[in-house]
Amino acid sequence: MNNLYQKHREEVDDILSRYPEKRAAVMPLLWLAQEEYGYVSQEAMREVAQICELDPTDVYAVAHFYSLYFKEPVGKYVIRFCTDMPCALVGSEEVYQYLLDKLGIKDGETTPDGLFTAQQAVCLAACGAAPVMQINFQYFANLTPQRIDEILDLVRANGLPPNGPLRFEPREEPSDA
Amino acid sequence: MEQVYLLLRHREIPNIDEYDVYVANGGYEGLKAALEKSPDEVIDIVKQSGLRGRGGAGFPTGVKWGFVPKDIFPKYLVCNFAEGEPGTFKDREIVENNPHQLIEGIIIAAYAIQASTAYIYHRGEFSYAAQQLQKAIADAKAHGWLGENIQGTGFSLNIYLHREAGAYICGEETAQLNSIEGYLGQPRLKPPFPAVEGLWRKPTVINNVETLSNLPGILRHGADWYRQWGTEKNPGTRIYGVSGHVVRPGLYELPTNVTARELIFEHAGGIWKGRGFKAFIPGGVSAPILTEEHLDTPLTFDDLAAVGSMGGSGGVIVIDDQTDMAWLTYKMVAFYRHESCGKCSPCREGTYWQKMLLTRIVSGRGTRTDVELLKQVSDQMTNKCFCPLGESSRGVVQAVYKYFGDEMYLHAKDIPVVEAGTQ
Numbered sequence: 001m002n003n004l005y006q007k008h009r010e011e012v013d014d015i016l017s018r019y020p021e022k023r024a025a026v027m028p029l030l031w032l033a034q035e036e037y038g039y040v041s042q043e044a045m046r047e048v049a050q051i052c053e054l055d056p057t058d059v060y061a062v063a064h065f066y067s068l069y070f071k072e073p074v075g076k077y078v079i080r081f082c083t084d085m086p087c088a089l090v091g092s093e094e095v096y097q098y099l100l101d102k103l104g105i106k107d108g109e110t111t112p113d114g115l116f117t118a119q120q121a122v123c124l125a126a127c128g129a130a131p132v133m134q135i136n137f138q139y140f141a142n143l144t145p146q147r148i149d150e151i152l153d154l155v156r157a158n159g160l161p162p163n164g165p166l167r168f169e170p171r172e173e174p175s176d177a
Numbered sequence: 178m179e180q181v182y183l184l185l186r187h188r189e190i191p192n193i194d195e196y197d198v199y200v201a202n203g204g205y206e207g208l209k210a211a212l213e214k215s216p217d218e219v220i221d222i223v224k225q226s227g228l229r230g231r232g233g234a235g236f237p238t239g240v241k242w243g244f245v246p247k248d249i250f251p252k253y254l255v256c257n258f259a260e261g262e263p264g265t266f267k268d269r270e271i272v273e274n275n276p277h278q279l280i281e282g283i284i285i286a287a288y289a290i291q292a293s294t295a296y297i298y299h300r301g302e303f304s305y306a307a308q309q310l311q312k313a314i315a316d317a318k319a320h321g322w323l324g325e326n327i328q329g330t331g332f333s334l335n336i337y338l339h340r341e342a343g344a345y346i347c348g349e350e351t352a353q354l355n356s357i358e359g360y361l362g363q364p365r366l367k368p369p370f371p372a373v374e375g376l377w378r379k380p381t382v383i384n385n386v387e388t389l390s391n392l393p394g395i396l397r398h399g400a401d402w403y404r405q406w407g408t409e410k411n412p413g414t415r416i417y418g419v420s421g422h423v424v425r426p427g428l429y430e431l432p433t434n435v436t437a438r439e440l441i442f443e444h445a446g447g448i449w450k451g452r453g454f455k456a457f458i459p460g461g462v463s464a465p466i467l468t469e470e471h472l473d474t475p476l477t478f479d480d481l482a483a484v485g486s487m488g489g490s491g492g493v494i495v496i497d498d499q500t501d502m503a504w505l506t507y508k509m510v511a512f513y514r515h516e517s518c519g520k521c522s523p524c525r526e527g528t529y530w531q532k533m534l535l536t537r538i539v540s541g542r543g544t545r546t547d548v549e550l551l552k553q554v555s556d557q558m559t560n561k562c563f564c565p566l567g568e569s570s571r572g573v574v575q576a577v578y579k580y581f582g583d584e585m586y587l588h589a590k591d592i593p594v595v596e597a598g599t600q
Contacts, residue, residue: 018337020377023359031301031340052359065361065518066342068301080302084263085462085508086420086494122345122512123263123462124302127420127492128427137304163305165273 004033004047012051022052026062030069039070075110075117077155081133084123092131096120098145099133102152115156126166139166178435180444181406181414184390185430187274194309196316199277205322207393211285212330219289223392225400227412232257232348232385233461233489235411235478244372245290245380253381254292255357256283256389258299258306259341259348262461263512264492267416267428268386272299272306275390276313280336282389284322285396287334290382294335298353301342310338345516349564350383352518363520364564387416387491407433411477415491419445422452422497434475441472441495453498456580460489462509463569465576466496486576502581503588506574507535513570524567527558531574538588545589552578 005012015028029051033044040063042056049056063069070078081096096107100118103111110117126132129141138160140151154161182189192198199205211219224239245252256279260268272279279297287295299307314336317323325333339357341347347356351365354376375381391413395403404412411433417440420426424446431440437457441447448454456468459476465486467474474480478488496505514532519525534551537543551574558571578585 018335019357021358024357026359027342027356028340031342054359061361062359066301066344068343084512085505086264086492088508089421089494089496089500089505122515123261123265125260125266125269125300127264127266127494128418129266130420130426134302137302139305163308165305166270 002047002050004029004036004044005051007036008032016051023054023058026052026054026059027066030059030063034069039073073110075114077116077135077160079116079118079133079135080121080124081118082122082124082126082131083120086123086127087130087132090130092143095131095143095145095148096133099148099152102148116152129166135160138163141166178431178439180430181432182430183394183406183414184271184275184278184387184416185428186278187271193275194273194277194313196277196313196320199275203397204277204393205281205320207396208281208284208288208322209328211288211396212328212332216289216291219285219396222400223289223395226395226403227400227410228388228391228395228403229411229478230385231387231391231415231491233262233463233487235488238384238388241372241384242286242290242382244370245382246373247291249380250291251294251379252290252292253376253379254283254287254290254295255350255353255376255381255383256295256297257348257350257353257383257385258297258303259345259353260303260386260490261300261345261348262463262490262492263509264418264420264458264461264494265490266418266420267491269303269306270428271386271390271416272303273309276306276309277317278390278393279386280310280313280317281322282392283336284317284327284334285392286382286384286389288332290380291332292382293333294337296337296339296357296376298339298341298347298357301340307338307340314338344518345512346518346564346566349566352564353383354381361518363518366563408475408477410479415476415488417476418490418492419495420492421457421495422449422500423447423495424449433477434480436473436475437467437493438472440476440493445495448495448497450497454495455498455500456496456502458492458494458496460487461492462494462512462573463487463565464489465572466580467576468580501539501587502577502584503535503539506577506585507532507539509573510535510570513566517566517570521561521563521567523558523561524563524570527554527562527567528570530554531570538585541588541590543589545586548585548589551585 015025029048045059046056049059131143132141187193228238229235344362346352347362352362356362371381415433416430429444481488510531514528517524517528534547555571555574562568
């Protein structure tokens with residue numbers, strides 16, 4: 001009994017049709033599993049292995065190679081906060097610490113209510129709008145402690161806004177010269 | 178120099194992400210022109226245009242296509258949309274706002290090399306860009322630009338998205354091929370080059386998003402039109418992304434030969450907070466750092482190579498005079514350590530040692546010996562790593578030693594700390 005295949009027969013077949021070999025479906029199927037279960041459990045990896053006709057170990061290796069497949073349960077909203085060099089140049093590490101303090105968790109943890117998981121991320125390819133973070137793969141840019149407060153309030157009240165192109169305002173910094 | 182919007186056309190034409198608006202502004206004219214020519218003629222035009230790969234290496238695109246054997250089928254095209262080099266953020270903006278430009282470019286490239294399947298390998302984080310691409314592919318298909326027997330030419334093409342899942346190394350083209358095939362995203366030995374043996378050992382061309390997005394304009398207006406910008410060997414425009422300590426960070430599309438000084442001080446408004454300039458990284462974090470003496474260097478692949486750095490991805494990271502260079506080096510190395518794929522020991526072990534030593538140095542627990550050992554470890558990695566990732570990790574450290582070597586000792590325990598950094 002393969003729950004993933006039973007539930008998403010059409011999509012699984014569509015994924016398989018894009019590649020000449022079944023093995024190539026392993027990444028899209030891991031994404032599908034993550035969308036279905038919220039994370040990629042060992043059971044999900046076995047289901048993917050069965051569909052791709054692979055040994056579960058092969059799927060396990062692929063899943064663990066990539067950081068966006070969550071191997072443990074995560075919160076409803078996964079915050080991935082860039083602390084890479086270009087963001088860190090403009091203070092992202094301090095803003096991330098503010099976010100963690102505000103949520104009362106450490107890097108990688110989930111809030112007790114299961115709402116937010118916060119993770120450090122490497123470059124999110126939005127350096128012109130630094131500091132940046134994503135919540136469930138949607139961008140939030142030009143972050144400051146004040147913006148963090150606003151975004152958390154907004155998400156708690158209304159969920160995520162509709163996804164759209166990244167827009168940002170050029171930052172205004174007072175001169176310290 | 179003035180900005181020229183060949184690729185950032187969405188900044189002048191609202192809603193160009195919609196099919197009708199794109200077509201009303203000359204969309205799919207380049208493809209139409211391409212389909213009226215033979216594939217070899219298309220390759221020749223791209224060769225004449227002098228277009229060079231915008232992903233980092235700057236290899237001439239038409240020449241790369243020319244390596245594809247004519248008699249082996251099927252062939253594949255891969256669009257590299259795994260943009261993740263710190264300091265680089267151009268591809269995402271083009272695709273989010275003008276996806277048809279990329280789709281048209283992909284179809285032109287696929288026609289030129291006669292590929293019947295194209296994969297867009299996009300970062301897992303690019304959820305909105307992927308949405309835009311799905312929609313653009315559906316629109317292009319509905320209007321007969323994709324699928325079987327395109328516009329009655331007998332040429333057929335399908336484009337599929339392949340979503341990456343968080344591994345910088347998969348931007349390296351052979352690692353990307355392994356990733357698509359369902360293996361770990363680790364690089365392959367070259368040769369054979371992908372043009373000869375790529376996906377499933379068939380001829381495969383991998384081109385960057387910005388490279389492919391240039392094709393509709395080149396095919397529509399011709400190679401000479403494209404050559405009116407830039408230099409003989411580096412024609413066209415580039416999207417330079419400026420980040421770090423500047424007044425106006427963002428993307429600037431300019432002729433390839435704009436100087437660093439003009440980009441940083443005119444377009445990006447100079448150094449923030451009224452501070453002084455210290456250094457810049459010209460082409461994404463992997464490009465070795467440069468200093469004030471290099472500000473008048475044009476930002477072409479060749480000019481930057483001549484001063485010991487590289488054009489890379491066009492992401493220019495600017496650093497002000499209050500930045501602690503040891504800390505900066507730590508941040509760069511921490512990235513490579515995190516992203517090392519573990520395949521070869523010089524990179525796997527080398528980045529481990531680099532990060533460990535820098536952690537000690539930055540936290541004030543390091544000694545002069547640590548600072549010297551870091552240099553030695555980096556030197557020992559030279560030309561021993563399997564792919565450019567490890568070579569970048571040692572290259573960026575060596576460049577810091579070259580220009581800011583004294584500052585690396587500022588934190589070392591056994592000399593008095595002269596002036597600690599602010600970060």
